[in-house]
Amino acid sequence: MPEILEIEAYRRLAEKVVGRVVSEVQAPDHWYVKGGATPEDLVENLTNRRFTKSRRKGKLLLLDSGGPTLGLRFGMTGRLFVDGKAGIDQLEWGSRRINPAWHRFIIEFKGGGSLVIDDPRRLGGVELNPQEERLGPDAWEIRLPGLRKVLSNSTTALKARLLDQSRIAGLGNLLVDEICWRSSLDPNRPANSLEEKEIKILNRTIRTVLDQLDKRGGSHTGDFFEHRNKGGVCPLDAQPLRRSEAGGRTTWWCPLHQR
DNA sequence: CCGGATGTTCACCT
DNA sequence: GAGGTGAACATCCG
Numbered sequence: 637m638p639e640i641l642e643i644e645a646y647r648r649l650a651e652k653v654v655g656r657v658v659s660e661v662q663a664p665d666h667w668y669v670k671g672g673a674t675p676e677d678l679v680e681n682l683t684n685r686r687f688t689k690s691r692r693k694g695k696l697l698l699l700d701s702g703g704p705t706l707g708l709r710f711g712m713t714g715r716l717f718v719d720g721k722a723g724i725d726q727l728e729w730g731s732r733r734i735n736p737a738w739h740r741f742i743i744e745f746k747g748g749g750s751l752v753i754d755d756p757r758r759l760g761g762v763e764l765n766p767q768e769e770r771l772g773p774d775a776w777e778i779r780l781p782g783l784r785k786v787l788s789n790s791t792t793a794l795k796a797r798l799l800d801q802s803r804i805a806g807l808g809n810l811l812v813d814e815i816c817w818r819s820s821l822d823p824n825r826p827a828n829s830l831e832e833k834e835i836k837i838l839n840r841t842i843r844t845v846l847d848q849l850d851k852r853g854g855s856h857t858g859d860f861f862e863h864r865n866k867g868g869v870c871p872l873d874a875q876p877l878r879r880s881e882a883g884g885r886t887t888w889w890c891p892l893h894q895r
Numbered sequence: 896c897c898g899g900a901t902g903t904t905c906a907c908c909t
Numbered sequence: 910g911a912g913g914t915g916a917a918c919a920t921c922c923g
Contacts, residue, residue, distance in 0.1 A: 759917095
């Protein structure tokens with residue numbers, strides 16, 4: 637799932653619960669509660685609280701309450717439902733079935749309505765007062781000086797650096813492939829080998845891709861997405877795409893124009 | 896049946 | 910400390 641665009645869609649959906657008061661919290665899956673807290677901690681800290689804001693940092697969704705802040709992570713297969721309505725119609729690689737056993741976290745509100753995380757693979761989690769400072773600047777808000785800093789002093793592959801949430805928060809595997817492809821940059825290049833000219837291109841491309849794919853409907857709507865398969869060729873120059881691994885993730889790129 | 900898929904965290908190496 | 914790897918989570922799809 638979800639990368640920054642999907643979490644942003646969830647954030648917008650979660651605005652519906654701002655102003656509502658929590659009547660009941662169900663956290664049936666102890667494993668799903670992170671940060672050293674227990675399901676009981678969540679119940680105690682959130683019951684009778686009124687949510688005041690729906691925020692996002694990278695892939696972390698945050699609901700402020702005036703007291704504790706609730707942090708929601710969705711892993712690859714987590715979906716958010718508010719009042720039974722989904723934030724994303726169809727999650728790539730997700731399940732299209734609905735199974736109550738996959739409802740890892742449920743909040744009921746006074747006066748009706750609910751917020752539910754459905755997560756078949758249990759890769760997400762909920763946390764009280766997550767350490768937001770562990771995340772780098774948000775990818776949607778980062779600017780040239782911030783991006784320079786992300787890439788400086790590191791021989792790590794460009795792609796691994798862009799996926800490192802502590803350096804820049806929000807980009808996932810699909811978005812990074814799309815961004816490198818549009819920027820004509822080889823994802824395997826050492827991060828600190830980029831010239832100023834290339835960093836500028838990358839900086840612009842990050843925002844262009846996020847704005848454009850957000851309007852289109854998500855991380856899987858990029859121009860490159862449908863080609864990153866076995867036998868895929870570059871839609872720009874028809875060159876067969878290469879496949880490798882970077883940062884532990886499958887990477888596709890065009891060996892001709894991505895340098 | 897097997898392998899891989901939009902993610903995060905942590906242990907364990909070098 | 911930096912950086913890489915593999916495991917764990919559990920389901921769907923080809």
